Amino acid sequence: MSALTADNIHKAFGDHEVLKGVSLSVERGEVVTLIGASGSGKSTFLRCLNLLEMPQQGELAIGMHRFTFGNGPRTPKDAQLAQLRENVGMVFQHFNLFPHMSVLANVTEGPVQVKGMARAEADALGRDLLAKVGLADKADAFPSRLSGGQKQRVAIARALAMKPEVMLFDEPTSALDPELVGEVLSVIRSLAAEGMTMVLVTHEMAFAADVSTRVGFMNDGIMAEIGTPDETIRQPRSERLKAFLARFHETH
Secondary structure, rough: OOOEEEEEEEEEEEEEEEEEEEEEOOOOOOOOEEEEOOOOOOHHHHHHHHHOOOOOEEEEEEEOOOEOOOOOOOOOOOHHHHHHHEEEEOOOOOOOOOOOOOOHHHHHHHHHHHOOOOHHHHHHHHHHHHOOOOOOHHOOOHHHOHHHHHHHHHHHHHHHHOOOOOOEEEEEOOOHHHHHHHHEEEEEHHHHHHHOEEEOOOOHHHHHHOOEEEEEEOOOEEEEEEEEEEHHHHHOOOHHHHHHHHHHHHOO
């Protein structure tokens, strides 16, 4: 059974059609990376996967959750959205940490408030996760004292604290200074090695080629191509994908 299936997802903002029927199925333990030019719909599609953006048409299935958009049932209720987001972790470009809370409190807030976990249990989980992302010594620090890479690693630990079935990453390194990118990619690489199901949007092509089971190329609101890293990044077949990768190498 797939961990995540999106079928014929459409999304428009006013007259601008951003997604024109995008489909994707992700098996448990797979890492699928989405690449493509700015404006191709990658981030919008990712946000549709946990319903931060509500599709206007299509179907979405994640774990036990099923949603139909368009002619089917009405917009999901808040309780359904909350249950979905417990199962789907999301890491954004910008870290969105609570500045008035310690690093540990940022990580434990979700399990305590949403899942009703006992504070002692949440603290133990939080410390384990901070150790996992290499920040065991920062539990009592506040976000203002952290580098961008450290903040992003806290954001990853915070998402993992909800014990999600699927993790979504929306360009998690794009707001970081170049020398800090590696420490975040290293954490994502370790999650992949552990079998975490992930969908990533990234501009880090070498990383995408290395860590992904499949790479999807989005172009003008459609999934133009999807295949193994060899098929997409190392030996692209379509002219559109070749042109994107060539332009990418010229500008990076």
